[in-house]
Amino acid sequence: MSQFDGDQPPPFEIAEPVTWRSPIIFNSPHSGSIYPEQFLSASRIDLAGLRRSEDSFMDELIGGLTDAGFPVVRVNFPRSYVDVNREPYELDPRMFTGRLPSFANTRSMRVAGGLGTIPRVVGDGEEIYRERLSVEDALGRIEQLYKPYHRALRRLIYKAHQTFGTVILVDCHSMPSTGIAPEEPRRSDIVIGDRYETSCAPQIPNIIDDLLRSLGYSVTRNKPYAGGFITEHYGNPASGLHAVQLELNRAVYMDERHCERGPRFNQVAADFLTLANALAAIPLEDLGPFRAAAE
Template structure:
Protein backbone atom coordinates (compact mmCIF):
# COMPACT_ATOMS: atom_id res chain seq x y z
CA UNK A 1 0.00 0.00 0.00
CA UNK A 2 1.21 3.51 -0.80
CA UNK A 3 2.17 5.47 2.28
CA UNK A 4 1.50 9.15 2.77
CA UNK A 5 5.05 10.47 2.89
CA UNK A 6 6.82 13.80 3.14
CA UNK A 7 5.90 14.73 -0.42
CA UNK A 8 2.18 14.50 0.35
CA UNK A 9 -0.08 16.00 2.99
CA UNK A 10 -0.74 13.79 6.02
CA UNK A 11 -3.71 11.40 5.81
CA UNK A 12 -5.82 13.84 7.81
CA UNK A 13 -5.37 17.23 9.43
CA UNK A 14 -6.83 18.89 12.51
CA UNK A 15 -6.87 22.65 12.85
CA UNK A 16 -7.42 23.11 16.56
CA UNK A 17 -7.71 26.64 17.98
CA UNK A 18 -5.64 27.54 21.02
CA UNK A 19 -8.86 28.46 22.80
CA UNK A 20 -12.07 26.62 21.94
CA UNK A 21 -15.00 28.94 21.61
CA UNK A 22 -17.55 26.17 22.03
CA UNK A 23 -17.78 22.35 22.02
CA UNK A 24 -18.56 22.26 18.27
CA UNK A 25 -16.26 20.21 16.01
CA UNK A 26 -16.54 20.65 12.25
CA UNK A 27 -15.58 17.55 10.28
CA UNK A 28 -15.07 16.93 6.55
CA UNK A 29 -14.46 13.18 6.06
CA UNK A 30 -15.09 12.94 2.30
CA UNK A 31 -13.26 15.87 0.70
CA UNK A 32 -9.91 14.07 0.33
CA UNK A 33 -8.22 14.21 -3.06
CA UNK A 34 -4.76 12.68 -2.52
CA UNK A 35 -4.84 9.46 -4.57
CA UNK A 36 -2.09 6.87 -3.92
CA UNK A 37 -0.34 5.88 -7.16
CA UNK A 38 -0.82 2.17 -6.50
CA UNK A 39 -4.54 2.76 -6.10
CA UNK A 40 -4.76 4.59 -9.42
CA UNK A 41 -2.80 1.81 -11.11
CA UNK A 42 -5.23 -0.79 -9.75
CA UNK A 43 -8.32 1.13 -10.85
CA UNK A 44 -10.16 0.27 -14.03
CA UNK A 45 -11.61 3.78 -14.25
CA UNK A 46 -9.87 7.11 -14.66
CA UNK A 47 -9.15 9.73 -12.03
CA UNK A 48 -11.97 12.01 -13.17
CA UNK A 49 -14.48 9.22 -12.59
CA UNK A 50 -13.03 8.40 -9.18
CA UNK A 51 -13.24 12.04 -8.16
CA UNK A 52 -16.99 12.16 -8.68
CA UNK A 53 -17.37 10.65 -5.22
CA UNK A 54 -15.47 13.49 -3.51
CA UNK A 55 -17.17 16.15 -1.43
CA UNK A 56 -15.10 18.63 -3.40
CA UNK A 57 -14.05 21.81 -1.54
CA UNK A 58 -16.13 21.08 1.57
CA UNK A 59 -12.93 21.21 3.63
CA UNK A 60 -12.27 24.70 2.25
CA UNK A 61 -15.79 25.93 3.00
CA UNK A 62 -15.37 25.10 6.69
CA UNK A 63 -11.60 25.62 6.92
CA UNK A 64 -11.82 29.23 8.09
CA UNK A 65 -13.83 28.22 11.14
CA UNK A 66 -10.63 27.23 12.94
CA UNK A 67 -9.71 30.93 13.09
CA UNK A 68 -13.10 31.59 14.68
CA UNK A 69 -12.44 29.18 17.56
CA UNK A 70 -13.81 25.89 16.24
CA UNK A 71 -11.72 22.76 15.67
CA UNK A 72 -11.85 21.57 12.05
CA UNK A 73 -10.99 18.08 10.82
CA UNK A 74 -10.27 17.25 7.19
CA UNK A 75 -9.39 13.91 5.60
CA UNK A 76 -6.92 14.03 2.69
CA UNK A 77 -7.20 10.49 1.32
CA UNK A 78 -10.22 9.85 -0.91
CA UNK A 79 -13.32 8.11 0.34
CA UNK A 80 -13.14 5.64 -2.55
CA UNK A 81 -9.83 4.40 -1.09
CA UNK A 82 -10.97 4.18 2.54
CA UNK A 83 -14.32 5.50 3.75
CA UNK A 84 -14.13 6.64 7.37
CA UNK A 85 -17.91 7.17 7.45
CA UNK A 86 -18.43 3.41 7.69
CA UNK A 87 -17.94 0.80 10.36
CA UNK A 88 -14.27 -0.19 10.55
CA UNK A 89 -14.82 -3.55 8.85
CA UNK A 90 -17.75 -3.23 6.46
CA UNK A 91 -16.13 -5.36 3.76
CA UNK A 92 -17.42 -7.12 0.66
CA UNK A 93 -15.93 -10.65 0.41
CA UNK A 94 -16.35 -10.54 -3.37
CA UNK A 95 -13.62 -7.93 -3.55
CA UNK A 96 -10.83 -9.89 -1.91
CA UNK A 97 -8.61 -12.88 -2.29
CA UNK A 98 -8.35 -14.76 0.97
CA UNK A 99 -10.69 -14.98 3.95
CA UNK A 100 -11.91 -11.91 5.74
CA UNK A 101 -11.72 -11.88 9.54
CA UNK A 102 -14.75 -13.35 11.29
CA UNK A 103 -15.65 -9.97 12.79
CA UNK A 104 -16.05 -8.28 9.39
CA UNK A 105 -19.57 -7.05 8.64
CA UNK A 106 -20.18 -8.49 5.17
CA UNK A 107 -23.96 -8.11 5.12
CA UNK A 108 -24.68 -4.44 5.69
CA UNK A 109 -26.80 -2.49 3.20
CA UNK A 110 -23.76 -0.34 2.43
CA UNK A 111 -21.67 -3.38 1.56
CA UNK A 112 -24.51 -4.69 -0.63
CA UNK A 113 -24.46 -1.38 -2.51
CA UNK A 114 -20.68 -1.54 -3.02
CA UNK A 115 -20.03 1.26 -0.55
CA UNK A 116 -18.28 -0.40 2.36
CA UNK A 117 -15.18 0.70 4.25
CA UNK A 118 -13.16 -0.23 1.15
CA UNK A 119 -15.65 0.74 -1.58
CA UNK A 120 -16.21 -1.50 -4.59
CA UNK A 121 -17.92 1.16 -6.73
CA UNK A 122 -18.08 4.92 -7.20
CA UNK A 123 -20.63 7.30 -8.60
CA UNK A 124 -23.44 5.56 -10.43
CA UNK A 125 -22.14 2.08 -9.72
CA UNK A 126 -18.87 2.00 -11.67
CA UNK A 127 -16.61 -0.82 -10.49
CA UNK A 128 -13.29 0.54 -9.21
CA UNK A 129 -10.86 -2.37 -9.38
CA UNK A 130 -9.54 -4.48 -12.23
CA UNK A 131 -8.73 -7.40 -9.96
CA UNK A 132 -9.49 -8.58 -6.46
CA UNK A 133 -7.51 -7.07 -3.62
CA UNK A 134 -5.66 -8.97 -0.93
CA UNK A 135 -7.27 -9.05 2.49
CA UNK A 136 -3.99 -7.74 3.92
CA UNK A 137 -4.27 -4.66 1.68
CA UNK A 138 -7.73 -3.88 3.05
CA UNK A 139 -6.73 -4.46 6.67
CA UNK A 140 -3.60 -2.35 6.17
CA UNK A 141 -5.63 0.62 4.95
CA UNK A 142 -7.91 0.32 7.95
CA UNK A 143 -4.98 0.16 10.41
CA UNK A 144 -2.96 2.99 8.84
CA UNK A 145 -5.72 5.41 7.85
CA UNK A 146 -9.15 4.62 9.25
CA UNK A 147 -8.21 3.86 12.86
CA UNK A 148 -5.84 6.82 13.41
CA UNK A 149 -8.50 9.19 12.06
CA UNK A 150 -11.15 7.88 14.44
CA UNK A 151 -8.73 7.93 17.38
CA UNK A 152 -8.04 11.60 16.66
CA UNK A 153 -11.74 12.39 16.30
CA UNK A 154 -12.51 10.64 19.59
CA UNK A 155 -9.75 12.67 21.26
CA UNK A 156 -11.41 15.90 20.14
CA UNK A 157 -14.83 14.71 21.25
CA UNK A 158 -13.43 13.71 24.64
CA UNK A 159 -11.73 17.09 25.03
CA UNK A 160 -14.96 18.94 24.21
CA UNK A 161 -16.93 16.77 26.59
CA UNK A 162 -14.43 17.20 29.42
CA UNK A 163 -14.17 20.95 28.91
CA UNK A 164 -17.78 21.90 28.24
CA UNK A 165 -19.75 18.93 29.54
CA UNK A 166 -21.08 18.24 26.05
CA UNK A 167 -19.80 17.81 22.48
CA UNK A 168 -21.31 18.59 19.09
CA UNK A 169 -20.05 17.14 15.81
CA UNK A 170 -21.04 18.86 12.60
CA UNK A 171 -20.30 16.25 9.95
CA UNK A 172 -20.09 18.19 6.69
CA UNK A 173 -20.68 16.61 3.29
CA UNK A 174 -21.83 17.56 -0.19
CA UNK A 175 -24.24 15.80 -2.50
CA UNK A 176 -24.71 15.72 -6.28
CA UNK A 177 -27.40 18.13 -7.40
CA UNK A 178 -29.35 15.26 -8.97
CA UNK A 179 -29.86 11.66 -7.91
CA UNK A 180 -29.27 8.59 -10.01
CA UNK A 181 -33.00 8.05 -10.45
CA UNK A 182 -34.80 10.40 -12.83
CA UNK A 183 -37.87 10.02 -10.63
CA UNK A 184 -36.19 11.70 -7.68
CA UNK A 185 -37.44 15.25 -7.13
CA UNK A 186 -35.09 18.22 -7.28
CA UNK A 187 -32.74 18.07 -4.33
CA UNK A 188 -32.79 20.88 -1.76
CA UNK A 189 -29.79 23.07 -1.08
CA UNK A 190 -29.17 21.46 2.31
CA UNK A 191 -30.20 18.19 3.92
CA UNK A 192 -29.92 17.96 7.71
CA UNK A 193 -29.37 14.39 8.93
CA UNK A 194 -30.01 13.52 12.55
CA UNK A 195 -30.81 9.83 12.13
CA UNK A 196 -34.50 10.65 12.46
CA UNK A 197 -34.24 12.57 15.74
CA UNK A 198 -31.86 10.15 17.46
CA UNK A 199 -28.33 11.55 17.05
CA UNK A 200 -28.70 14.99 18.66
CA UNK A 201 -30.93 17.28 20.68
CA UNK A 202 -33.87 18.55 18.55
CA UNK A 203 -32.76 22.14 19.11
CA UNK A 204 -29.69 21.72 16.88
CA UNK A 205 -31.41 20.80 13.59
CA UNK A 206 -34.11 23.34 14.35
CA UNK A 207 -31.56 26.14 14.63
CA UNK A 208 -29.65 24.94 11.57
CA UNK A 209 -32.86 24.97 9.53
CA UNK A 210 -33.87 28.41 10.81
CA UNK A 211 -30.46 29.94 10.10
CA UNK A 212 -29.93 28.43 6.67
CA UNK A 213 -33.52 29.05 5.56
CA UNK A 214 -33.12 32.63 6.67
CA UNK A 215 -30.02 32.89 4.47
CA UNK A 216 -32.03 31.74 1.46
CA UNK A 217 -31.26 28.01 1.33
CA UNK A 218 -33.92 25.37 0.80
CA UNK A 219 -33.65 22.84 3.61
CA UNK A 220 -34.87 19.27 4.10
CA UNK A 221 -34.35 16.69 6.83
CA UNK A 222 -33.12 13.11 6.65
CA UNK A 223 -34.08 12.50 3.01
CA UNK A 224 -32.22 11.42 1.03
CA UNK A 225 -29.48 11.43 3.69
CA UNK A 226 -30.16 10.73 7.37
CA UNK A 227 -26.52 10.44 8.44
CA UNK A 228 -23.84 7.78 8.18
CA UNK A 229 -21.64 5.91 10.61
CA UNK A 230 -20.11 9.04 12.16
CA UNK A 231 -23.49 10.56 12.97
CA UNK A 232 -24.89 7.29 14.26
CA UNK A 233 -21.81 6.16 16.17
CA UNK A 234 -20.86 9.42 17.88
CA UNK A 235 -24.33 10.84 18.41
CA UNK A 236 -25.61 9.92 21.88
CA UNK A 237 -27.71 12.79 23.21
CA UNK A 238 -28.41 11.03 26.51
CA UNK A 239 -24.67 11.28 27.23
CA UNK A 240 -24.36 14.86 26.03
CA UNK A 241 -22.87 13.82 22.66
CA UNK A 242 -24.59 15.35 19.64
CA UNK A 243 -23.90 14.64 15.97
CA UNK A 244 -25.51 16.23 12.92
CA UNK A 245 -24.79 15.51 9.27
CA UNK A 246 -25.01 18.39 6.82
CA UNK A 247 -25.29 17.67 3.09
CA UNK A 248 -24.77 20.68 0.84
CA UNK A 249 -25.95 20.58 -2.76
CA UNK A 250 -22.85 20.92 -4.93
CA UNK A 251 -24.65 23.08 -7.48
CA UNK A 252 -24.89 25.77 -4.80
CA UNK A 253 -21.15 26.36 -4.56
CA UNK A 254 -19.37 24.69 -7.49
CA UNK A 255 -19.52 23.70 -11.14
CA UNK A 256 -20.04 19.95 -10.88
CA UNK A 257 -18.99 19.11 -14.43
CA UNK A 258 -15.72 21.06 -14.35
CA UNK A 259 -15.17 20.56 -10.60
CA UNK A 260 -14.48 24.25 -10.05
CA UNK A 261 -15.54 26.66 -7.33
CA UNK A 262 -18.64 28.57 -8.34
CA UNK A 263 -19.48 32.27 -8.03
CA UNK A 264 -21.22 31.74 -4.66
CA UNK A 265 -18.30 29.90 -3.07
CA UNK A 266 -17.12 32.73 -0.80
CA UNK A 267 -20.65 33.59 0.23
CA UNK A 268 -21.36 29.97 1.18
CA UNK A 269 -18.20 29.92 3.32
CA UNK A 270 -19.40 33.11 5.01
CA UNK A 271 -22.79 31.52 5.59
CA UNK A 272 -21.14 28.57 7.33
CA UNK A 273 -19.50 31.07 9.68
CA UNK A 274 -22.90 32.60 10.36
CA UNK A 275 -24.24 29.13 11.15
CA UNK A 276 -21.31 28.36 13.45
CA UNK A 277 -21.88 31.65 15.30
CA UNK A 278 -25.55 30.78 15.81
CA UNK A 279 -24.75 27.30 17.11
CA UNK A 280 -22.08 28.65 19.45
CA UNK A 281 -24.65 31.03 20.94
CA UNK A 282 -26.90 28.18 22.12
CA UNK A 283 -26.92 27.95 25.94
CA UNK A 284 -25.42 24.52 26.53
CA UNK A 285 -28.02 23.66 29.13
CA UNK A 286 -30.70 23.90 26.43
CA UNK A 287 -29.31 20.79 24.76
CA UNK A 288 -30.76 18.53 27.44
CA UNK A 289 -28.48 16.16 29.32
CA UNK A 290 -25.56 18.26 30.48
CA UNK A 291 -22.62 17.37 32.67
CA UNK A 292 -20.73 20.27 34.18
CA UNK A 293 -17.04 20.18 33.30
CA UNK A 294 -16.25 20.57 36.99
CA UNK A 295 -18.11 17.40 37.98
Protein backbone atom coordinates in the same frame (compact mmCIF):
# COMPACT_ATOMS: atom_id res chain seq x y z
CA MET B 1 0.94 4.50 4.32
CA SER B 2 3.95 5.42 2.26
CA GLN B 3 1.79 7.64 0.03
CA PHE B 4 1.31 9.99 2.98
CA ASP B 5 4.90 10.04 4.23
CA GLY B 6 7.64 12.53 3.52
CA ASP B 7 6.54 15.53 1.52
CA GLN B 8 2.90 14.45 1.28
CA PRO B 9 0.28 15.89 3.64
CA PRO B 10 -0.73 13.64 6.53
CA PRO B 11 -3.71 11.29 6.05
CA PHE B 12 -5.91 13.66 8.07
CA GLU B 13 -5.52 16.97 9.85
CA ILE B 14 -7.07 18.54 12.93
CA ALA B 15 -6.90 22.32 13.12
CA GLU B 16 -7.62 23.47 16.66
CA PRO B 17 -8.14 27.13 17.54
CA VAL B 18 -5.91 28.76 20.12
CA THR B 19 -9.03 29.30 22.23
CA TRP B 20 -12.17 27.22 21.75
CA ARG B 21 -15.29 29.39 21.60
CA SER B 22 -17.62 26.49 22.21
CA PRO B 23 -17.69 22.67 22.08
CA ILE B 24 -18.55 22.55 18.36
CA ILE B 25 -16.39 20.42 16.04
CA PHE B 26 -16.68 20.60 12.26
CA ASN B 27 -15.67 17.45 10.39
CA SER B 28 -15.12 16.81 6.67
CA PRO B 29 -14.49 13.07 6.19
CA HIS B 30 -15.10 12.82 2.43
CA SER B 31 -13.29 15.77 0.84
CA GLY B 32 -9.90 14.04 0.53
CA SER B 33 -8.28 14.42 -2.88
CA ILE B 34 -4.81 12.87 -2.51
CA TYR B 35 -4.95 9.66 -4.56
CA PRO B 36 -2.22 7.06 -3.96
CA GLU B 37 -0.46 6.09 -7.18
CA GLN B 38 -1.01 2.38 -6.55
CA PHE B 39 -4.73 3.05 -6.17
CA LEU B 40 -4.89 4.93 -9.47
CA SER B 41 -2.98 2.12 -11.17
CA ALA B 42 -5.40 -0.50 -9.85
CA SER B 43 -8.50 1.49 -10.82
CA ARG B 44 -10.35 1.00 -14.07
CA ILE B 45 -11.77 4.51 -13.65
CA ASP B 46 -9.77 7.64 -14.42
CA LEU B 47 -9.11 10.31 -11.82
CA ALA B 48 -12.02 12.50 -12.95
CA GLY B 49 -14.38 9.56 -12.48
CA LEU B 50 -13.03 8.76 -9.04
CA ARG B 51 -13.41 12.38 -7.99
CA ARG B 52 -17.17 12.19 -8.49
CA SER B 53 -17.27 10.45 -5.11
CA GLU B 54 -15.52 13.34 -3.35
CA ASP B 55 -17.21 15.98 -1.27
CA SER B 56 -15.04 18.37 -3.24
CA PHE B 57 -13.92 21.56 -1.45
CA MET B 58 -16.05 20.92 1.64
CA ASP B 59 -12.89 21.09 3.74
CA GLU B 60 -12.21 24.54 2.29
CA LEU B 61 -15.74 25.77 2.99
CA ILE B 62 -15.30 25.03 6.70
CA GLY B 63 -11.54 25.61 6.89
CA GLY B 64 -11.83 29.23 8.00
CA LEU B 65 -13.85 28.30 11.07
CA THR B 66 -10.69 27.54 13.04
CA ASP B 67 -9.80 31.24 13.07
CA ALA B 68 -13.24 31.90 14.53
CA GLY B 69 -12.67 29.52 17.45
CA PHE B 70 -13.95 26.19 16.13
CA PRO B 71 -11.86 23.03 15.57
CA VAL B 72 -11.96 21.55 12.07
CA VAL B 73 -11.13 17.99 11.04
CA ARG B 74 -10.33 17.10 7.44
CA VAL B 75 -9.40 13.80 5.78
CA ASN B 76 -6.88 13.97 2.92
CA PHE B 77 -7.22 10.48 1.45
CA PRO B 78 -10.24 9.88 -0.82
CA ARG B 79 -13.36 8.10 0.35
CA SER B 80 -13.12 5.82 -2.69
CA TYR B 81 -9.89 4.46 -1.15
CA VAL B 82 -11.07 4.16 2.46
CA ASP B 83 -14.43 5.42 3.73
CA VAL B 84 -14.22 6.49 7.37
CA ASN B 85 -17.99 7.04 7.48
CA ARG B 86 -18.57 3.29 7.70
CA GLU B 87 -18.10 0.64 10.33
CA PRO B 88 -14.44 -0.36 10.50
CA TYR B 89 -14.97 -3.68 8.72
CA GLU B 90 -17.89 -3.33 6.31
CA LEU B 91 -16.29 -5.39 3.57
CA ASP B 92 -17.56 -7.13 0.44
CA PRO B 93 -16.01 -10.62 0.16
CA ARG B 94 -16.44 -10.52 -3.63
CA MET B 95 -13.77 -7.81 -3.79
CA PHE B 96 -10.92 -9.75 -2.21
CA THR B 97 -8.64 -12.72 -2.61
CA GLY B 98 -8.26 -14.53 0.69
CA ARG B 99 -10.56 -14.96 3.66
CA LEU B 100 -11.97 -11.96 5.50
CA PRO B 101 -11.84 -12.04 9.31
CA SER B 102 -14.89 -13.55 10.96
CA PHE B 103 -15.87 -10.23 12.54
CA ALA B 104 -16.21 -8.44 9.20
CA ASN B 105 -19.72 -7.18 8.43
CA THR B 106 -20.29 -8.58 4.93
CA ARG B 107 -24.08 -8.22 4.83
CA SER B 108 -24.86 -4.56 5.45
CA MET B 109 -26.93 -2.57 3.00
CA ARG B 110 -23.89 -0.39 2.32
CA VAL B 111 -21.77 -3.42 1.43
CA ALA B 112 -24.55 -4.69 -0.83
CA GLY B 113 -24.52 -1.34 -2.62
CA GLY B 114 -20.77 -1.48 -3.11
CA LEU B 115 -20.10 1.33 -0.65
CA GLY B 116 -18.41 -0.38 2.27
CA THR B 117 -15.28 0.63 4.18
CA ILE B 118 -13.25 -0.24 1.07
CA PRO B 119 -15.71 0.83 -1.65
CA ARG B 120 -16.29 -1.39 -4.68
CA VAL B 121 -17.97 1.35 -6.73
CA VAL B 122 -17.98 5.13 -7.01
CA GLY B 123 -21.12 7.12 -6.29
CA ASP B 124 -22.76 6.52 -9.66
CA GLY B 125 -22.31 2.75 -9.39
CA GLU B 126 -19.27 2.28 -11.64
CA GLU B 127 -16.87 -0.46 -10.55
CA ILE B 128 -13.52 0.85 -9.31
CA TYR B 129 -11.06 -2.03 -9.56
CA ARG B 130 -9.75 -4.07 -12.48
CA GLU B 131 -8.91 -7.03 -10.27
CA ARG B 132 -9.63 -8.31 -6.79
CA LEU B 133 -7.65 -6.87 -3.91
CA SER B 134 -5.83 -8.88 -1.28
CA VAL B 135 -7.42 -9.06 2.13
CA GLU B 136 -4.09 -7.85 3.54
CA ASP B 137 -4.36 -4.67 1.46
CA ALA B 138 -7.84 -3.92 2.81
CA LEU B 139 -6.91 -4.62 6.43
CA GLY B 140 -3.77 -2.53 6.05
CA ARG B 141 -5.76 0.49 4.88
CA ILE B 142 -8.08 0.13 7.85
CA GLU B 143 -5.20 -0.15 10.33
CA GLN B 144 -3.13 2.68 8.87
CA LEU B 145 -5.83 5.19 7.86
CA TYR B 146 -9.29 4.41 9.23
CA LYS B 147 -8.38 3.57 12.81
CA PRO B 148 -5.95 6.47 13.42
CA TYR B 149 -8.56 8.93 12.12
CA HIS B 150 -11.25 7.65 14.47
CA ARG B 151 -8.85 7.55 17.43
CA ALA B 152 -7.97 11.20 16.81
CA LEU B 153 -11.62 12.19 16.38
CA ARG B 154 -12.57 10.43 19.62
CA ARG B 155 -9.78 12.25 21.47
CA LEU B 156 -11.00 15.58 20.15
CA ILE B 157 -14.59 14.82 21.14
CA TYR B 158 -13.44 13.68 24.58
CA LYS B 159 -11.43 16.88 25.04
CA ALA B 160 -14.47 19.03 24.23
CA HIS B 161 -16.74 16.94 26.43
CA GLN B 162 -14.36 17.09 29.39
CA THR B 163 -13.94 20.84 29.04
CA PHE B 164 -17.51 21.93 28.35
CA GLY B 165 -19.62 19.00 29.53
CA THR B 166 -21.13 18.58 26.07
CA VAL B 167 -20.13 18.56 22.40
CA ILE B 168 -21.72 19.09 18.98
CA LEU B 169 -20.12 17.28 16.04
CA VAL B 170 -21.18 18.78 12.70
CA ASP B 171 -20.39 16.21 10.01
CA CYS B 172 -20.12 18.07 6.70
CA HIS B 173 -20.76 16.42 3.33
CA SER B 174 -21.87 17.30 -0.17
CA MET B 175 -24.21 15.52 -2.55
CA PRO B 176 -24.79 15.49 -6.30
CA SER B 177 -27.49 17.93 -7.35
CA THR B 178 -29.56 15.08 -8.77
CA GLY B 179 -29.80 11.36 -8.16
CA ILE B 180 -28.86 8.60 -10.58
CA ALA B 181 -32.45 8.19 -11.80
CA PRO B 182 -33.08 10.70 -14.63
CA GLU B 183 -36.62 11.41 -13.46
CA GLU B 184 -35.48 12.47 -9.99
CA PRO B 185 -35.88 16.23 -9.46
CA ARG B 186 -33.05 18.48 -8.31
CA ARG B 187 -32.34 17.91 -4.65
CA SER B 188 -32.77 20.57 -1.99
CA ASP B 189 -29.83 22.81 -1.13
CA ILE B 190 -29.25 21.21 2.28
CA VAL B 191 -30.26 17.91 3.85
CA ILE B 192 -30.01 17.83 7.66
CA GLY B 193 -29.47 14.33 9.03
CA ASP B 194 -30.04 13.51 12.70
CA ARG B 195 -30.78 9.80 12.34
CA TYR B 196 -34.48 10.58 12.61
CA GLU B 197 -34.16 12.63 15.81
CA THR B 198 -31.86 10.21 17.62
CA SER B 199 -28.31 11.60 17.20
CA CYS B 200 -28.71 15.07 18.73
CA ALA B 201 -31.00 17.32 20.74
CA PRO B 202 -33.92 18.49 18.56
CA GLN B 203 -33.09 22.16 18.93
CA ILE B 204 -29.84 21.67 16.99
CA PRO B 205 -31.43 20.70 13.64
CA ASN B 206 -34.23 23.18 14.33
CA ILE B 207 -31.75 26.05 14.65
CA ILE B 208 -29.85 24.90 11.56
CA ASP B 209 -33.08 24.57 9.57
CA ASP B 210 -34.41 28.00 10.55
CA LEU B 211 -31.12 29.76 9.94
CA LEU B 212 -30.45 28.22 6.55
CA ARG B 213 -33.97 28.97 5.34
CA SER B 214 -33.50 32.58 6.46
CA LEU B 215 -30.34 32.68 4.33
CA GLY B 216 -32.26 31.50 1.28
CA TYR B 217 -31.45 27.78 1.22
CA SER B 218 -34.02 25.07 0.62
CA VAL B 219 -33.85 22.46 3.39
CA THR B 220 -35.07 18.92 3.95
CA ARG B 221 -34.45 16.47 6.79
CA ASN B 222 -33.15 12.91 6.77
CA LYS B 223 -34.11 12.11 3.18
CA PRO B 224 -32.23 10.94 1.24
CA TYR B 225 -29.46 11.19 3.87
CA ALA B 226 -30.20 10.60 7.55
CA GLY B 227 -26.56 10.44 8.64
CA GLY B 228 -23.92 7.75 8.31
CA PHE B 229 -21.74 5.84 10.73
CA ILE B 230 -20.11 8.95 12.19
CA THR B 231 -23.43 10.59 13.04
CA GLU B 232 -24.87 7.39 14.47
CA HIS B 233 -21.73 6.29 16.31
CA TYR B 234 -20.80 9.58 17.97
CA GLY B 235 -24.29 10.90 18.64
CA ASN B 236 -25.54 10.10 22.15
CA PRO B 237 -27.69 13.06 23.29
CA ALA B 238 -28.42 11.57 26.72
CA SER B 239 -24.70 11.87 27.49
CA GLY B 240 -24.38 15.36 26.01
CA LEU B 241 -22.83 14.02 22.79
CA HIS B 242 -24.60 15.49 19.76
CA ALA B 243 -23.91 14.69 16.12
CA VAL B 244 -25.65 16.13 13.08
CA GLN B 245 -24.91 15.60 9.40
CA LEU B 246 -25.16 18.31 6.75
CA GLU B 247 -25.35 17.41 3.06
CA LEU B 248 -24.80 20.42 0.83
CA ASN B 249 -25.97 20.31 -2.79
CA ARG B 250 -22.84 20.64 -4.92
CA ALA B 251 -24.59 22.84 -7.47
CA VAL B 252 -24.88 25.50 -4.77
CA TYR B 253 -21.13 26.09 -4.45
CA MET B 254 -19.33 24.39 -7.36
CA ASP B 255 -19.39 23.44 -11.02
CA GLU B 256 -20.09 19.72 -10.75
CA ARG B 257 -19.09 18.90 -14.31
CA HIS B 258 -15.67 20.53 -14.18
CA CYS B 259 -15.07 20.06 -10.43
CA GLU B 260 -14.38 23.76 -9.88
CA ARG B 261 -15.45 26.25 -7.24
CA GLY B 262 -18.53 28.20 -8.24
CA PRO B 263 -19.43 31.90 -7.95
CA ARG B 264 -21.23 31.39 -4.61
CA PHE B 265 -18.30 29.63 -2.97
CA ASN B 266 -17.19 32.48 -0.71
CA GLN B 267 -20.75 33.28 0.30
CA VAL B 268 -21.40 29.66 1.28
CA ALA B 269 -18.22 29.68 3.39
CA ALA B 270 -19.45 32.85 5.10
CA ASP B 271 -22.81 31.17 5.74
CA PHE B 272 -21.04 28.29 7.49
CA LEU B 273 -19.54 30.83 9.87
CA THR B 274 -22.98 32.31 10.50
CA LEU B 275 -24.21 28.79 11.24
CA ALA B 276 -21.32 28.10 13.61
CA ASN B 277 -22.05 31.31 15.50
CA ALA B 278 -25.72 30.37 15.82
CA LEU B 279 -24.85 26.96 17.26
CA ALA B 280 -22.32 28.52 19.63
CA ALA B 281 -25.13 30.67 21.04
CA ILE B 282 -27.00 27.61 22.37
CA PRO B 283 -26.70 27.59 26.19
CA LEU B 284 -24.52 24.69 27.28
CA GLU B 285 -27.01 23.64 29.92
CA ASP B 286 -29.48 22.92 27.12
CA LEU B 287 -27.17 20.36 25.51
CA GLY B 288 -26.36 17.80 28.13
CA PRO B 289 -26.61 16.48 31.65
CA PHE B 290 -23.18 17.76 32.70
CA ARG B 291 -22.12 21.17 33.88
CA ALA B 292 -19.20 22.90 32.22
CA ALA B 293 -15.87 22.16 33.89
CA ALA B 294 -14.86 24.57 36.63
CA GLU B 295 -12.38 27.16 35.53
